[in-house]
Amino acid sequence: MDDSFTQLTDDLLIKILSFVPIKDAVTTSLLSKRWQSLWTLLPRLNFKDCWVDDHHSNRILRTLSSDFIFATLLLHKAPVLESFILHKYFECSALQVEFWVRFAVDRFVRCLKIDFSYLRHHCLIRLPSRLFRCETLETLKLINVTFLEVPSRVSFHSLKKLMLMSVRYPDEESFIRLISTSPVLEDLWVDCCKDDNVETFTIDVPSLLSLTVWNDSEDHYKRFVIHSHSLNKLDIVEEQGEVNLIGDMPELVVASLRTYESKGNVLESLTFVKRLSLSLDYRVQYPIGATFFQLVCLEFCGFGENWWNLLVHVLQHSPILQILKFKDDGMVENEETEFCWILPSCAPECLLFHLKTFEWTYYEGKLEQKEVAIYILKNARRLVTATVRCGSYWASKQAFEELEFATRGSRACELTMC
Structure with missing residues (x-):
């Protein structure tokens, strides 16, 4: 037996043993x-x-x-x-x-x-x-x-x-x-x-601070009724179901929502959130009157057709947004779908006065990607850093150069490729 072990106390040896199978x-x-x-x-x-x-x-x-x-x-x-x-x-x-x-x-x-x-x-x-x-x-x-x-x-x-x-x-x-x-x-x-x-999961726990709900199977429909109370963290994944939140969530700091069809009232109930991750299908309708008036960081993943219009809706209703992280997973249902982007009559307030950081992951330079990226770079007047993470080097190099020559609303903006 190694002398170094014989000098150890029983309590320390027991602690060491607790880390082995x-x-x-x-x-x-x-x-x-x-x-x-x-x-x-x-x-x-x-x-x-x-x-x-x-x-x-x-x-x-x-x-x-x-x-x-x-x-x-x-x-x-x-x-x-x-x-x-x-x-x-x-x-x-x-x-x-x-x-x-x-x-x-x-x-x-x-x-x-x-x-x-x-x-x-x-x-x-x-x-x-x-x-x-x-x-x-x-x-x-x-x-x-x-x-x-x-x-x-x-x-x-x-x-x-x-x-x-x-x-x-x-x-x-x-x-x-x-x-x-x-x-x-x-x-x-x-x-x-x-x-x-x-069939219906009723969650009513006044002390609850963090809640994660997963229903990621398309072959069964579930309904969730959540009494929000003191929640400050919420993570919802639903592919086939309905989620309804009861009551306001003034303590909510972090939220994540991934859904193909937003049944229920989740999106319109997240108005107090400060950091938000959204993975939404184009069929999701933005709720009328919902404003993320405290949102400072948004991670957005759009899939399916016309995701860009949904992104604009979210930006228009996030007046103090400072960080935008975008991920395009490439899940376009029809590659031949014509790109039809409804430009807002005026740029969102967050782009004009507050956005400082912009990141895009899986940027490939496709038409819809390029138009959305150029629009953000052109209208984000307070932007400090813009980062583009691409796939293959040679394909991404050309796509990156197109953005480099695009008009930028902020002279201080530094554009980098990873």
Whole structure:
């Protein structure tokens, strides 16, 4: 044994062991008498299947058997668990998961994660009733699981972060019980899936500060009703569904919206936001009367036909915008679509008086791209930096030179290519 290790305290050795795979940590018990029981005091238990390289540089799956997990828990002695993570490539029985989670709850676990994301189907789980009344749990993350039941009595007094990703529930009331009985919940992630037995997700959590909603599958329609309260961060991805926000969001700082068809009132409810990311289809209609009067940074990704007209609408209603980052993903439905840009009668106020930074990613010099870029450079009178990030060097060099010779509204503007 290296003398440098023998000089370390047990607490420091345990901390070091907590960063290595659990199977390797258990193996250290063979090193010497001192190491025999160190791993049994680990405050973090991570039972994770993983890919490793063998001696021939081939990738092999290193799995942890149920017998190994049971044996590890039976020998474990730490009175308190900081975290318990179960990340498996193969399905476990509901009874096994229930036993393991009960062990974690009995050790006053603070962070619990159950992840079966690599399964082609959902894993049935039964969580012990005492988990739903766990006083110490602060973080709960569930991925690709199906609840057999959610008890009528749920009380997460300390839960601050909850991630429900591709989770199937017995019914809508089960989902509501999971999230509404957490008085200090601050961060919520809901990623819905097909056949989850929930048509309308109602989210009403007064303490919530950050919310992420994902419904990125086109084969099922979902409806979200969100009581905004104190939200300061909002991230919504919806391809087939409807999102309605109830109440104003005066505390909102950062928001992101990606949608093909904006059903609901999300866009018109973001008027207090300061930093906004929009990925919108041309079919999205800009809401009449909506003004982003506090918006200073906009990331815009347009796809489909006539995205440029939607961009102008957003600029016209963002009077103090200072930073514009644009990304064209090239998703034009018909390459032969005639470019038809309805120029505003006067330049947006943000271009004339406030815009300082302009960035364009995936600029290729196509007609619609060139016209929009030239328009912004010509009318942005306070612009300081303009950055164009292109694809291939020779194609982008010509496109960049066209912008270099274009009229600029700001003499101080420095145009660069990356």
